[in-house]
Amino acid sequence: MSNSFKSLLIFCIGGLGFVVWGCAPVISIPSSQTRWNRDIQTGEIGSAPEKPSPRAVASLQLTDQGRRLLENGNPDDAIGVFEQAINIDPTNGQNYYYLSEAWLVKENIVQAVEFNRLAAIYLEDDEEWLNQVMLQKERIIRCSR
Amino acid sequence: MVKKKRSISVKLRWMLKWFLPAVLIMGGGMLLYCLYLSSQIDERFSGRRWSIPSRVFSDVTILYPGQKVNRTLFYEKLHRLGYREVFHEPHSKGEFRTLAAWVELFLHDFEVPSRRREGICVKISFVEDLIESIINLNNGEPIPILELEPEEVMLFFGHDRERRRLVSIDQVPQHVIYAILAAEDSRFYQHRGLDPLGILRALYTNLRHASIRQGGSTITQQLAKNYFLTPERTFFRKLKELFMSLTMEIMYEKNEILEIYLNEIYLGQKASEAINGIGEASFFYFDKPVEKLSQIEGATIACLIRGPNYYSPYVDKRRCKKRRNLVLYAMKDKGWILDEELGTALLAPVKAVGYESYSKKAPYFIDYLAYQLTMFYSPQDLSSLGLSIYTTLDTQVQMEAEKALQKGLVRLEKSNLTLNHQDPKKKLQGAVIVIQPKTGYILAMVGGRNHSVSQFNRITQARRQPGSAFKPFVYVSGLDKFTPASILSNETETYEVDGTIWEPQNYAPVSEKKVSVRSALAKSINLATVDLAMRIGLDHIAATANLFGFSIPANPYPSLSLGAYEVIPLNLARAYCAFAADGVLSFPLSLKKVLDENGKMLEQRHTSIKRVISPAKAFIISSMLRSVVDEGTARSLKDMGILFPVGGKTGTTNKYKDAWFVGYTPDILALVWVGFDDGSSIHASGARAALPIWAELISNLPQFVSGNWFKEPSGVVKRTVCSESGQLAIKNRCPHQVEEYFLADNVPLDYCPIHRWAQFRHMIKGVKDFVKQF
Numbered sequence: 067m068s069n070s071f072k073s074l075l076i077f078c079i080g081g082l083g084f085v086v087w088g089c090a091p092v093i094s095i096p097s098s099q100t101r102w103n104r105d106i107q108t109g110e111i112g113s114a115p116e117k118p119s120p121r122a123v124a125s126l127q128l129t130d131q132g133r134r135l136l137e138n139g140n141p142d143d144a145i146g147v148f149e150q151a152i153n154i155d156p157t158n159g160q161n162y163y164y165l166s167e168a169w170l171v172k173e174n175i176v177q178a179v180e181f182n183r184l185a186a187i188y189l190e191d192d193e194e195w196l197n198q199v200m201l202q203k204e205r206i207i208r209c210s211r
Numbered sequence: 212m213v214k215k216k217r218s219i220s221v222k223l224r225w226m227l228k229w230f231l232p233a234v235l236i237m238g239g240g241m242l243l244y245c246l247y248l249s250s251q252i253d254e255r256f257s258g259r260r261w262s263i264p265s266r267v268f269s270d271v272t273i274l275y276p277g278q279k280v281n282r283t284l285f286y287e288k289l290h291r292l293g294y295r296e297v298f299h300e301p302h303s304k305g306e307f308r309t310l311a312a313w314v315e316l317f318l319h320d321f322e323v324p325s326r327r328r329e330g331i332c333v334k335i336s337f338v339e340d341l342i343e344s345i346i347n348l349n350n351g352e353p354i355p356i357l358e359l360e361p362e363e364v365m366l367f368f369g370h371d372r373e374r375r376r377l378v379s380i381d382q383v384p385q386h387v388i389y390a391i392l393a394a395e396d397s398r399f400y401q402h403r404g405l406d407p408l409g410i411l412r413a414l415y416t417n418l419r420h421a422s423i424r425q426g427g428s429t430i431t432q433q434l435a436k437n438y439f440l441t442p443e444r445t446f447f448r449k450l451k452e453l454f455m456s457l458t459m460e461i462m463y464e465k466n467e468i469l470e471i472y473l474n475e476i477y478l479g480q481k482a483s484e485a486i487n488g489i490g491e492a493s494f495f496y497f498d499k500p501v502e503k504l505s506q507i508e509g510a511t512i513a514c515l516i517r518g519p520n521y522y523s524p525y526v527d528k529r530r531c532k533k534r535r536n537l538v539l540y541a542m543k544d545k546g547w548i549l550d551e552e553l554g555t556a557l558l559a560p561v562k563a564v565g566y567e568s569y570s571k572k573a574p575y576f577i578d579y580l581a582y583q584l585t586m587f588y589s590p591q592d593l594s595s596l597g598l599s600i601y602t603t604l605d606t607q608v609q610m611e612a613e614k615a616l617q618k619g620l621v622r623l624e625k626s627n628l629t630l631n632h633q634d635p636k637k638k639l640q641g642a643v644i645v646i647q648p649k650t651g652y653i654l655a656m657v658g659g660r661n662h663s664v665s666q667f668n669r670i671t672q673a674r675r676q677p678g679s680a681f682k683p684f685v686y687v688s689g690l691d692k693f694t695p696a697s698i699l700s701n702e703t704e705t706y707e708v709d710g711t712i713w714e715p716q717n718y719a720p721v722s723e724k725k726v727s728v729r730s731a732l733a734k735s736i737n738l739a740t741v742d743l744a745m746r747i748g749l750d751h752i753a754a755t756a757n758l759f760g761f762s763i764p765a766n767p768y769p770s771l772s773l774g775a776y777e778v779i780p781l782n783l784a785r786a787y788c789a790f791a792a793d794g795v796l797s798f799p800l801s802l803k804k805v806l807d808e809n810g811k812m813l814e815q816r817h818t819s820i821k822r823v824i825s826p827a828k829a830f831i832i833s834s835m836l837r838s839v840v841d842e843g844t845a846r847s848l849k850d851m852g853i854l855f856p857v858g859g860k861t862g863t864t865n866k867y868k869d870a871w872f873v874g875y876t877p878d879i880l881a882l883v884w885v886g887f888d889d890g891s892s893i894h895a896s897g898a899r900a901a902l903p904i905w906a907e908l909i910s911n912l913p914q915f916v917s918g919n920w921f922k923e924p925s926g927v928v929k930r931t932v933c934s935e936s937g938q939l940a941i942k943n944r945c946p947h948q949v950e951e952y953f954l955a956d957n958v959p960l961d962y963c964p965i966h967r968w969a970q971f972r973h974m975i976k977g978v979k980d981f982v983k984q985f
Contacts, residue, residue, distance in 0.1 A: 123275070131326075146817070157877070157919070181820070187924055
């Protein structure tokens, strides 16, 4: 990934973070494509490339399906798909992030908090995602007030 | 002449006086009767016309490249989903061909709430038991993830046990309508409910053949008879049928009557279930929706109306063909089929796709589900509203769980003949539940050995002592004060409880006087566990246990530490899920969605979670439970082919009344219980009775075995400690050093006191010995 692209990405994420500095039901999504997908599609090798396991790839397919449902205002069906994605690969942290997001849309703060915590565990090695998880946490706190 | 005229006028006057009023009264009476019938018809037609049983579906089955599958189970699944094995290239939906290294599968249309996919032909390639690739044969593109449709698990039947799929007249192809009219009532669109010509023709045909070859009833009459009247043959019933037909014809359009008829007619039998209506019949005989029926298939269904079981292609193909061809000829007579079409159709063989009738699937799971459904729906609603109920059940896991339990129990009975009771109600029992720990999805539930003998669900209704399977909850209670390396006493102690003496014993002799916390749990050492429990405090243990959602509250008795308190097996499985799910307790989920007959969502359930312990504590307990499998009481798992990382705990209660094994990976958790309902001894431990069932079950579910272990969360640190003291090891001094996990805020800070001065003491001893020589 070139430096300029990285800067642009950080700028975009920062901008996105700023834009979503509101409360639910704004859905904050770090990137429309998953990290694995980007690696697969571009063939670029990041700092620590690791070939995703088949089940990680399958789970991310469902993550994308769920994300689309969420973006289309269908949190209930999205939750079902994310749960299925977790059952395939429980280590896919993005599913916990989006589940938290979906519960936030459904105004269930308790579940949003729980899934946000799980997202933090499974995305702690991914700076970009972790940043989003922290922003999500702040949004949840604001919404719970 | 005058007399004759007078006679006529008398007759006319008599007629005017008596006959006309009689006719008018009769006519009025008939009119009133028709009005009465019309209200009956209207009431029936304006409400629900049919009872449609609600259907229960399993979860979807997901396939993806790189996934391990049990190919035997996979093919069984395809058969259960109604796929038919063929030896040619599959060219219609529902067909598949198996070749050595791949399977070509023409998928059914896939439709679940919010998702729909048209059936496509795919090629699934295998390398042994691994899916190498999934290719869409329509365009050659790889498919990253493939979902197989949910499997119908059961139907909530009413008394009639009728299967039916409603169709509208617009869905039925014209050639199918022609076939039905040709077979039953070719002048349907010309008469008004009664067809005198049809009656005469039937009479003539029957006289000519000296047997009943044709009926004179119109479709409207048949509908009146089937829908409103009892089957007995009496004059008054026939009269009522006539009036009802005439009334229906006045009240409804021809197409409305035909539509009701097409949904009503009885068209066959699938084991004990009646196939009603053309919608259900088209799936039963041809595995396709009515819209897709060909002319020949339409004629085949039409030919069944006269005698669904007599002419059934499943009973006698030749007889069916003969009758079908009669229908085709009748179509030809009416000009509803072309000559060339007729020629081809007459020669076509009768083909039906075949069906399998199954015994009850997952009966204990269904009972558990039905119990939850009764909170929303009455049994009558469930058998009539045509709901679609989607569940978390995985039929492959369910069937493997049933098989593993059955085999395990038979094996035990063979190994010890005293366990083999002839009375089915007194037989050795067992129960299995399989859960996905992160989401709480119940994949399988076997509540007993034989549902038809005993419907008592030993997973959800039994209250049994968990024995040592409870110990992890004691150990997790102590993680703030103790560490896996802490040293416990393994010496006999006597405790006084409420004035009575309690002297716990070890299950098997353990020579060491002191053992580590990890070792005490791995080897399930009672004395060390009680020592720990007493040092933690029983109140604290009871409070911690109650956090894990046991529905029977734990009381702070000393014997609690050894699991001498009753639990419901489902609760125990759920509590273990928290260890496998970063300290999060998920609510066990069986019901996912309920949709009405039009696909409208009525109920939806999701995973619901609650944190009960920190991810760090969950990780450390899992690591300790892994030692149970690696070097403790469950180490025989390795001999049974379980070579991937597993955390688990055996459990055996006093006098061998209960045998348990709960084992898990990050992907799947299964609990197995074995015992007698009356609490008799099974003379076997959890490791001998329950563990082999677990091993057999999980070995057959490669799709749930990733081989991964839990990721070390923040808040966990690793240190090298001395196994004798449990404190930080001193390099080159402590003889037995081990790496151990600790909570970041409960790390040993001191160095090993046993070996710290060992060299010095050794030197002093040397000096002393030297001095003694003089």
